[in-house]
Amino acid sequence: MKFLSHRISWIEPSPLAKVLGRISELSKAGFKVISLAAGDPDPDVVPRKILAEISSYVIENIPGSVLYTPTTGVEDLRIELSKFIKEYDGYEAYPENIIITSGSTAALDLLIRILIDPGDIVVVENPSYVVSLYAFKQLGANLVGVDVYSDGIDTYTLEDKIRRLKNEGKKIKLIYTIPTGQNPSGATMSIDKRRHLLEIASKYDLLIIEDMAYNYVVLEGSSPPTIKSFDREDRVIPIGTLSKIMGTGFRVGWVVATDLIKKYVVSEKQPIDYCAPAISQYIAIEFLRRDVHKISIERSREVYRVKRDVMIRSIEEKIREAEFSKPVAGMFLMLRLPNVDGTLFAENLMEKYKVAVLPGKPFYTDDKGRDMIRLNFSRPSIDDIKEAVDKIGVLYRELKS
Amino acid sequence: MKFLSHRISWIEPSPLAKVLGRISELSKAGFKVISLAAGDPDPDVVPRKILAEISSYVIENIPGSVLYTPTTGVEDLRIELSKFIKEYDGYEAYPENIIITSGSTAALDLLIRILIDPGDIVVVENPSYVVSLYAFKQLGANLVGVDVYSDGIDTYTLEDKIRRLKNEGKKIKLIYTIPTGQNPSGATMSIDKRRHLLEIASKYDLLIIEDMAYNYVVLEGSSPPTIKSFDREDRVIPIGTLSKIMGTGFRVGWVVATDLIKKYVVSEKQPIDYCAPAISQYIAIEFLRRDVHKISIERSREVYRVKRDVMIRSIEEKIREAEFSKPVAGMFLMLRLPNVDGTLFAENLMEKYKVAVLPGKPFYTDDKGRDMIRLNFSRPSIDDIKEAVDKIGVLYRELKS
Numbered sequence: 045m046k047f048l049s050h051r052i053s054w055i056e057p058s059p060l061a062k063v064l065g066r067i068s069e070l071s072k073a074g075f076k077v078i079s080l081a082a083g084d085p086d087p088d089v090v091p092r093k094i095l096a097e098i099s100s101y102v103i104e105n106i107p108g109s110v111l112y113t114p115t116t117g118v119e120d121l122r123i124e125l126s127k128f129i130k131e132y133d134g135y136e137a138y139p140e141n142i143i144i145t146s147g148s149t150a151a152l153d154l155l156i157r158i159l160i161d162p163g164d165i166v167v168v169e170n171p172s173y174v175v176s177l178y179a180f181k182q183l184g185a186n187l188v189g190v191d192v193y194s195d196g197i198d199t200y201t202l203e204d205k206i207r208r209l210k211n212e213g214k215k216i217k218l219i220y221t222i223p224t225g226q227n228p229s230g231a232t233m234s235i236d237k238r239r240h241l242l243e244i245a246s247k248y249d250l251l252i253i254e255d256m257a258y259n260y261v262v263l264e265g266s267s268p269p270t271i272k273s274f275d276r277e278d279r280v281i282p283i284g285t286l287s288k289i290m291g292t293g294f295r296v297g298w299v300v301a302t303d304l305i306k307k308y309v310v311s312e313k314q315p316i317d318y319c320a321p322a323i324s325q326y327i328a329i330e331f332l333r334r335d336v337h338k339i340s341i342e343r344s345r346e347v348y349r350v351k352r353d354v355m356i357r358s359i360e361e362k363i364r365e366a367e368f369s370k371p372v373a374g375m376f377l378m379l380r381l382p383n384v385d386g387t388l389f390a391e392n393l394m395e396k397y398k399v400a401v402l403p404g405k406p407f408y409t410d411d412k413g414r415d416m417i418r419l420n421f422s423r424p425s426i427d428d429i430k431e432a433v434d435k436i437g438v439l440y441r442e443l444k445s
Numbered sequence: 446m447k448f449l450s451h452r453i454s455w456i457e458p459s460p461l462a463k464v465l466g467r468i469s470e471l472s473k474a475g476f477k478v479i480s481l482a483a484g485d486p487d488p489d490v491v492p493r494k495i496l497a498e499i500s501s502y503v504i505e506n507i508p509g510s511v512l513y514t515p516t517t518g519v520e521d522l523r524i525e526l527s528k529f530i531k532e533y534d535g536y537e538a539y540p541e542n543i544i545i546t547s548g549s550t551a552a553l554d555l556l557i558r559i560l561i562d563p564g565d566i567v568v569v570e571n572p573s574y575v576v577s578l579y580a581f582k583q584l585g586a587n588l589v590g591v592d593v594y595s596d597g598i599d600t601y602t603l604e605d606k607i608r609r610l611k612n613e614g615k616k617i618k619l620i621y622t623i624p625t626g627q628n629p630s631g632a633t634m635s636i637d638k639r640r641h642l643l644e645i646a647s648k649y650d651l652l653i654i655e656d657m658a659y660n661y662v663v664l665e666g667s668s669p670p671t672i673k674s675f676d677r678e679d680r681v682i683p684i685g686t687l688s689k690i691m692g693t694g695f696r697v698g699w700v701v702a703t704d705l706i707k708k709y710v711v712s713e714k715q716p717i718d719y720c721a722p723a724i725s726q727y728i729a730i731e732f733l734r735r736d737v738h739k740i741s742i743e744r745s746r747e748v749y750r751v752k753r754d755v756m757i758r759s760i761e762e763k764i765r766e767a768e769f770s771k772p773v774a775g776m777f778l779m780l781r782l783p784n785v786d787g788t789l790f791a792e793n794l795m796e797k798y799k800v801a802v803l804p805g806k807p808f809y810t811d812d813k814g815r816d817m818i819r820l821n822f823s824r825p826s827i828d829d830i831k832e833a834v835d836k837i838g839v840l841y842r843e844l845k846s
Contacts, residue, residue: 048709049558049561064513085511087509092505095511096501096503099501100500109692110486110491110496110693111485111488113694119473149717149719159448160450161450161451175716178715251448291511292511293511293723315553315554316547316554317551317554318548318576319696320696321547321694321724322694323500324724
């Protein structure tokens with residue numbers, strides 16, 4: 045169409061968007077779809093009764109809950125988050141350096157809009173969160189992936205790659221990492237690797253964006269210290285969200301920024317959505333003030349651990365050929381189905397068995413994910429997990445026979 | 446800072462953002478600030494008790510209200526909006542062509558991201574909504590303003606300007622208009638001008654973005670037909686919002702787009718915020734289904750008409766030198782204070798008298814707004830309107846003496 049901007053570069057919609065759209069269509073048509081697709085919490089683990097009471101209280105008693113908020117967000121929320129961050133993420137975030145965004149999706153997007161020039165190299169974990177990769181690509185960044193193991197990326201390979209790229213005169217801007225409960229691999233980076241990553245960033249003068257989305261969904265042991273907690277050079281820019289413990293539907297995320305970054309992020313944010321939803325911000329204030337987050341974090345840990353274990357046992361019973369590593373945090377498990385095309389597999393599984401999963405390939409910067417699918421274990425019920433894995437097994441055997 | 450993108454062009458924050466930030470600071474410091482600044486509804490006109498009940502119902506009973514939604518929005522909301530649009534805006538919007546956005550702010554922003562190339566000319570009303578102007582500028586558009594009268598822009602001048610620019614070989618992309626209850630002038634475009642504007646767009650092959658934010662806040666008479674209702678060429682792209690009747694704090698807006706525009710808008714939207722807040726979308730469904738919007742529209746009309754009249758009477762009594770035209774729709778009145786610098790005036794009014802208004806200048810593409818301030822009459826109470834106008838009068842006399 046002649047009116048379209050020349051800036052537009054068409055990028056295939058993220059598989060998440062396609063799958064969520066298809067789930068919506070199939071549900072509307074009367075099918076029961078079991079979704080292992082999105083990174084949603086279990087809507088019965090989220091303390092919905094309390095949130096319902098809070099939302100009603102907030103709308104009735106706080107006029108501001110139905111009005112615009114400052115672009116940086118409601119001050120009381122920034123104050124509560126400052127305390128929350130100190131307790132859970134172990135670093136100091138002053139309320140005036142927190143910008144409330146529409147989920148951590150918006151936090152990343154706003155941030156990289158002011159950092160990335162087309163052609164800049166961004167180092168990402170391989171695999172990494174598909175919507176984040178999409179955001180980088182849309183700005184014209186060149187992605188360089190470093191393989192993830194169960195204790196995080198290989199930092200020595202990372203340094204090798206960076207050194208080589210620098211020697212070639214390439215411009216590397218930043219490293220994007222989800223160190224805890226990594227999406228989609230489920231990996232959690234070891235403390236040594238966290239320190240090493242920061243050293244490398246310092247040595248080669250790179251920024252790190254630390255995506256803390258899964259920091260409050262640690263299923264075993266205690267949360268490792270954040271990379272930000274070691275940072276003395278303002279080199280790490282943290283983004284976070286209450287999505288995984290309060291609900292993805294509220295769209296409450298944040299970025300913690302220096303004054304300069306904040307100035308530009310706010311400038312970008314104004315025309316994009318003016319402010320994050322007031323209703324969600326005021327609910328979040330009470331969610332934190334009344335310590336509802338503690339209930340939610342505790343419940344998530346217990347329930348998701350059980351669900352993960354059910355998923356793993358089901359896989360071990362039903363799909364012996366499958367390969368995966370056991371996540372100690374987060375909501376996902378990457379499943380390798382040897383000799384199967386993961387993209388076709390996910391499509392068939394949806395159309396034939398009404399089970400939604402994401403193909404592994406779009407999460408990778410190379411071809412390694414071609415025989416993989418990503419499974420979410422937090423949202424589906426235990427029975428649905430069993431049924432879904434059962435059907436994955438059935439389809440796998442159909443395709444292999 | 447060396448990490449910043451070269452793409453960044455620093456644009457002075459919109460005065461709305463600055464003023465809302467300052468209100469927040471002053472309130473925190475214990476001052477009572479009367480705000481005539483933002484385009485917020487009266488939080489007591491918005492049926493908050495019913496919304497409180499709805500929100501509680503929704504969170505408790507609809508698991509999806511705390512989860513991600515499809516990027517295009519919840520289907521049931523698109524169905525309800527399709528009916529609402531047909532009734533109130535008089536055109537056919539199929540649910541599959543509606544994209545739910547985070548307020549109409551996001552609707553405009555997403556749309557122009559896929560339409561505007563740097564250097565493109567965008568024709569706007571002079572004055573026009575400052576955040577929209579800001580969004581255009583940020584994408585590198587060149588704004589050409591056409592003066593607004595109480596019955597809308599002068600379409601003959603508009604055609605002259607377009608003809609001249611075309612003759613000079615300039616690339617004009619679109620016309621952006623807020624035909625009803627225009628922000629900030631309060632003007633409502635006559636039916637003849639609406640038809641003429643569409644003819645001109647057709648003749649010179651331009652798009653029209655019709656911003657319908659104030660269509661449901663018509664204070665006198667009936668709503669004029671929308672420009673879109675005359676459109677047979679898919680030339681008009683409508684954007685709308687429930688903000689003014691349900692609350693700006695929910696961030697529920699929409700754009701109605703052809704399949705092609707939709708494809709690109711959705712592609713832009715994904716990395717920006719993934720989806721509009723689910724909680725707000727589900728509340729909006731019930732707001733429309735239960736006919737709460739009818740209550741709100743009726744109440745807004747009655748209350749805002751009274752408030753407008755109080756404001757006008759107060760101005761006539763207290764500031765005889767002031768000039769303005771009486772709005773028949775919308776939430777704003779532009780006040781000319783002869784021989785005063787509106788920007789300094791607004792600053793002094795805030796700091797000395799704790800009354801927040803916006804300077805007129807940033808709403809203009811030229812210097813015409815230099816002695817103007819924009820007043821909102823929907824949000825403040827009647828007593829606050831009187832007090833605020835009184836203080837505007839006092840400061841005006843101080844400055845003139």
